[in-house]
Amino acid sequence: QLVLTQSPSASASLGASVKLTCTLSSGHSDYAIAWHVQQPEKGPRYLMKVNSDGSHTKGDGVPDRFSGSSSGAERYLTISSLQSDDEADYYCQTWGTVMVFGGGTRLTVL
């Protein structure tokens, strides 16, 4: 079964960097995923797609502070130079016979 696993929460200081992780279930380590961000009271926003080889394609207007990478079954979203409005929920998404979301990671900027 295709499942994405995310840590429920993460935190980092203003101006620092943070790396969020999305883990694909066993047997699916070659799948690409997408990262989305949802700020409070707003609709989700597409950030990027991350492939199994670590290459990534960002959405329009996504700042250079956001980057993606991969290692095995893990897909990462790294945010550098954290700003206060990066505080949000981050979801990974993948696809197969159904569309699948991870449970989301709530990022707190300290």
Place this chain on the structure above:
Amino acid sequence: QVQLVESGGGVVQPGRSLRLSCAASGFTFTNYALHWVRLAPGKGLEWLAGVSYDGSEKFYADSVRGRFIISRDNSKNTVYLQISGLRTEDTAVYYCARKEFNWGPMSGAFDLWGQGTVVTVSS
């Protein structure tokens, strides 16, 4: 302006039906598959249903199959979600999302989202 705008939400009694709409603008609607996703209070994003660019293929999450119907009208650049037998657990913000322009209707990232419409199921 490239956008998706949902409407049709509101407060509805359990057991009733509701039709949500999502109007698209700023892009070639017939090039894209469209999907519905919801965010319930205290939960994460949940994919509900998707429809191919021409409406010929429809896909549903097991949790909603039989109660939710997705459709589209390409002459109106609009996708719909018909929900029947509403339950309190259907209370959520409902979003439509565009699937990126490639491969099939169920393969790829959601690259554009609407702002959502709120559905509250309560007696």
